[in-house]
Amino acid sequence: MLIHITPRSACRSSEITTETAYLSRRHFMAGTGLLLAGAAFPSLATETASRYEGVTPAPVPAWLAPKLAKTQWRTTEVSGEAITPFRDASQYNNFYEFGPEKRDPATHAHQLPTEPWSLIIDGEVAKPGRYALEDLFSPFTLQERIYRMRCVEAWSMVIPWLGFPLAELLKRVEPTSSAHYVGFETLNDPEHMPGIRSRFALINWPYVEGLRLDEAMHPLTLLAVGMYGRVLPNQNGAPLRLVVPWKYGFKSIKSIVRISLLSTQPRTTWQSMAPQEYGFYANVNPDVSHPRWSQAQERRLPNGVFSSNVRPTLVFNGYADEVASLYKGMDLKKDY
Amino acid sequence: MAQPLWRCGVFMLALLPLLFWFYQAQQGLLGPDPGKVLLEHLGEGALILMLLTLSLTPLQRITLWSGWSLIRRQLGLWCFCYASLHLMSYLAFLLNFDFSRLNHELWERPYILLGFGAWLILLLLSLTSNAFSRRKLGKNWKLLHRLLYLGLVLALLHLLLILRSDFGSWMLYAGVGLILILNRLFGLRSP
Numbered sequence: 001m002l003i004h005i006t007p008r009s010a011c012r013s014s015e016i017t018t019e020t021a022y023l024s025r026r027h028f029m030a031g032t033g034l035l036l037a038g039a040a041f042p043s044l045a046t047e048t049a050s051r052y053e054g055v056t057p058a059p060v061p062a063w064l065a066p067k068l069a070k071t072q073w074r075t076t077e078v079s080g081e082a083i084t085p086f087r088d089a090s091q092y093n094n095f096y097e098f099g100p101e102k103r104d105p106a107t108h109a110h111q112l113p114t115e116p117w118s119l120i121i122d123g124e125v126a127k128p129g130r131y132a133l134e135d136l137f138s139p140f141t142l143q144e145r146i147y148r149m150r151c152v153e154a155w156s157m158v159i160p161w162l163g164f165p166l167a168e169l170l171k172r173v174e175p176t177s178s179a180h181y182v183g184f185e186t187l188n189d190p191e192h193m194p195g196i197r198s199r200f201a202l203i204n205w206p207y208v209e210g211l212r213l214d215e216a217m218h219p220l221t222l223l224a225v226g227m228y229g230r231v232l233p234n235q236n237g238a239p240l241r242l243v244v245p246w247k248y249g250f251k252s253i254k255s256i257v258r259i260s261l262l263s264t265q266p267r268t269t270w271q272s273m274a275p276q277e278y279g280f281y282a283n284v285n286p287d288v289s290h291p292r293w294s295q296a297q298e299r300r301l302p303n304g305v306f307s308s309n310v311r312p313t314l315v316f317n318g319y320a321d322e323v324a325s326l327y328k329g330m331d332l333k334k335d336y
Numbered sequence: 337m338a339q340p341l342w343r344c345g346v347f348m349l350a351l352l353p354l355l356f357w358f359y360q361a362q363q364g365l366l367g368p369d370p371g372k373v374l375l376e377h378l379g380e381g382a383l384i385l386m387l388l389t390l391s392l393t394p395l396q397r398i399t400l401w402s403g404w405s406l407i408r409r410q411l412g413l414w415c416f417c418y419a420s421l422h423l424m425s426y427l428a429f430l431l432n433f434d435f436s437r438l439n440h441e442l443w444e445r446p447y448i449l450l451g452f453g454a455w456l457i458l459l460l461l462s463l464t465s466n467a468f469s470r471r472k473l474g475k476n477w478k479l480l481h482r483l484l485y486l487g488l489v490l491a492l493l494h495l496l497l498i499l500r501s502d503f504g505s506w507m508l509y510a511g512v513g514l515i516l517i518l519n520r521l522f523g524l525r526s527p
Contacts, residue, residue, distance in 0.1 A: 088368035100500070102367065154430075155369055200504040292445055292498060293430070294437065302368035305361045310432040 051229040052160065055086045058231050061115055061239070063134030068226070071142040071162065076220075078146050084157035086228045088302050093235045094151065095254055096203055097186065097193040104195065105235035112192045112255070114239040123183070123260040126174035133239060137225070139172070140164040144229075145222055145243070150284045150317045152248035155299045161243050162226030167217045170261075175213065179261035182216040184209045184242060184253045203269060209253040210266040210280065211244065212326075220245055220322055223256075246319040248282045279336040283327070284317035288336045339406060346407045350414040353381055354421075371429025378422035379451075383491050383509055385415035390484060390516045394523070409465050412484070416462040419455050447497035450490045457487035485520060488513050 051073075060068060095105035119136060122128045142162050150156045170182070188206035190196045196205050215221065222243040225232060232238040237254025244251050250270055260266075270278035277291050286296045295313055303309035316323050327335075357377055360366050366373040389411040396404040431437050441448050461481055463469070470477050492510050499506055 084368075092368045102369075155372075157368075198504065200507065202503070289444070292447060294441065297432070299369060299372075299429075303371065305370050305374065305429075308371060308429055308432050 052083065052086055055228045055230055056090070056233075058233070060231055061134075063137070064225065064231060067137070067140075067142045068162075068229075071144060073144045074146060074160075075143045076145045076147065078148060078158055081148070081158050083146065083160055084301060089157055089159050089227070090233045090236060092301065094153075094249065095195075095235055095237070096201065097189075097195045097205070097207065097255075098235065099195045099198070100201070106233075108194050109234035109238075112187075112189070112234045112238075114234060114255075117239045117257075119240065119256065120258040121173050121260075122258070123262050124176040124179035125261045126176060128173070136169065136172075137164060140168050142226070143222075145220075145245075147220075147222075147243060147245035148317050149243075149245065149249055149252075150298060150313065152250055152278070152282070152290060152295075154290075154293055154295060154297065154313075155301050156313075156317075157301050160228055161222055161224040162229070163222045163224035163243065165219055166221045166223045166242065167219065169223060169259075170216060173261075175261045178263045180213050181262040181265050182211050182213060183258075183260040183262050183266040184211075184256050185258035185260075186253055187255045187257045202273065204272070206257075207253060207269045208266065209242070209251055209268050210262075211251070212265075213261075214326055215244070215323075218323060218326065220319060246284060246316040246323045248284060250278070251282050281327075281332075281335050283323075283332065283336070284313060285315060285332055285336065286313040287315075288333055339403075342403055343407060343410065346410060350385070350411070353377070354418075371425060375422060375425040375429055378418050378425055379495070380505075382415055382418035382422055383495065385411055385418055386484065386488050386491060387509065387512050387516065389415055390488065390520075391512075394516065394519050412458075412465060413462055416458040419458050423452075423455055447494050450497065451494040454487045454490035454494060457483050457490070461487075482520075485517055488516070 091106040092102045093105040094102070095109065098105040098108040117133045118130050119133060120130050141164075143164065144160055144162050146158065146160045148156060149159050166182075186207040187193075188196065195201060211221070222245075224237070224241050224243045225239060227233075227236060232241065234255075237252075237256075240256050241254040242252045242256065265280060268278075268280060270282075271280055284295075289295055297310050298313045300309045300311055314320070357366075357374055361370045361374060364370075389408060392404040392408045392411070396402065427433060427435075427438070431441070442452060443449070461484060464473065464477065464480060473480060492506075492513055495506055495509070496503075
C-alpha cells in the first residue's frame with residue numbers, strides 16, 4: 001500500500017529556514033549536489049549507497065537484498081525538513097539493554113547476532129507460530145517512510161525508515177475477533193546486552209510495549225528493517241523494530257522477538273515503572289507535560305551550543321490529520 | 337610542598353575539565369545534543385566538587401597534613417562556579433532563555449526546585465566565603481557553612497529525581513556523601 005501524505009501533516013515551507021540555519025555550508029552544498037545528481041541521473045535513485053550522505057555501509061542480509069532493489073522510495077515525505085544525519089541517528093540512541101547512556105548502544109550493540117532471527121507470533125491469532133524473518137516478510141514490498149521521531153525526553157529527529165506496514169503482517173496471521181491489543185517484546189539476551197547485566201538497572205527485562213489493535217493496523221504504523229537506505233544498525237533495533245511516528249519514541253520498540261495479539265490491554269515497561277510519567281498511549285502531546293519537564297517544545301537534533309534549534313512540539317507529532325480520529329471521545333489529558 | 341604551587345595546581349586541575357568540555361563542544365565531539373551533555377557534565381562536576389570540598393577536613397584529620405584545608409575555599413568556589421554554569425546551561429539549552437517558563441518549571445518540578453535550593457546555598461556560602469564575612473560572623477560562620485551538607489543532600493535528591501534507569505554512579509556519590517555526613521555527625525571532632 002502506498003501512503004500519500006496529507007498536506008497538513010507535512011512540514012510547512014516556513015520551517016525550511018529554521019531547519020537549514022544549523023546546517024553547515026558544506027553539508028548544505030553536498031545535499032544540494034545530491035538532489036541535482038538525483039534529478040539528472042534517475043538511475044541514482046535506486047543506488048542505495050548514495051541516497052544519503054555519510055551512511056556507514058553494511059552488508060545486506062540475503063533475504064533483504066532482493067527487497068531492497070524493489071523498494072518504493074519516499075512513500076511519505078516531510079517536505080521542508082532536513083533529514084537528521086545518519087551519524088547522529090545511529091550514535092545517539094536510547095536502548096537500555098545496551099546501557100543507560102546515549103552512546104552505549106552504538107558502543108555495545110555490534111556484538112548482537114541478528115541472523116538468524118525468528119519472531120514468535122501468538123495469542124489471539126488464527127496462525128500463531130515461530131516465523132523466520134525471511135519467510136514472514138517474503139510477500140511484502142519494502143517502503144521508505146520519512147518520519148519525524150519525537151523522544152519523550154524532548155528531543156527529535158527526522159529519519160528515513162525502510163519497512164512494511166505492521167497491518168500487512170497482522171492481516172497475514174489473522175487476528176481473531178477477540179484480539180483488541182497487540183503486545184511486543186524485545187530480545188532479552190544478557191550475554192550480548194550489557195545493560196541487562198547491570199545490577200543498578202531498574203527495568204524489568206524484557207522490554208515490553210503495546211498498541212491498541214486499531215493503532216497497530218493504522219497505515220502509518222511501520223515495522224522497520226532498515227533506515228537511510230540500508231539495513232538497521234543494531235543500536236537502532238535490528239533486525240526488526242516498530243515505528244509509530246505519532247507516539248513518543250519509547251513506544252517504537254526495538255529488536256522484536258515476540259508479537260502477541262491480546263484481548264486485554266498489556267502493561268508496558270515504562271508504564272509499570274512510572275505510570276504517572278509514561279502512559280499506555282504516549283501520544284505526542286504538547287499540552288500534557290511529563291511530570292519532570294514540559295513537552296511544549298522540542299530540541300531538533302543535531303543542535304549546537306550556540307544554536308539550540310528549539311521548535312514547538314506538534315499535536316500527534318504533526319500526524320493529527322491521519323490519527324486524531326483514533327482517539328475521538330477520549331480525554332487525552334487522562335489517557336496520556 | 338610550597339603553598340602557592342599547591343593552590344595553583346588545584347586551580348589548574350579544577351579549570352581543566354571546563355576547558356576540555358569547551359574544546360569538545362567546539363569540535364563537535366559532544367554528539368548531536370551538546371548543550372544537554374554540557375549540562376550533565378557541569379552538574380556532575382559540581383556534585384563531585386561538593387563531595388571533595390566536604391572531604392578536606394576529614395582528610396586533614398586522617399593524614400595530619402594541613403595542605404588540605406588550604407584549598408577548601410577554592411574548591412567550594414569552584415563548586416559554585418560549576419553549579420552556576422550548570423544553571424546557565426539549563427536556562428540556555430533546555431529553556432531556550434524563555435524566562436516565563438522558569439517560574440512554572442520551578443514550582444511544577446520538584447527536582448528543579450531542589451537543584452535551585454542547592455544553588456542558593458552555594459551562592460550564600462560563596463558570598464560569605466571572604467575573610468571579612470568570616471570575621472564579622474564569628475562563631476556563626478562555621479554554623480552557616482555547615483549548610484553545605486544540606487546543599488549536598490538537596491543536590492543528591494535533585495540528581496536522584498531525574499535519573500531514569502541506572503543508579504550506579506548515583507549510589508557511589510550518595511555513598512560517599514553518607515560517609516561524610518555520618519562522619520560529621522558521629523565522627524572524630526577536632527580537638
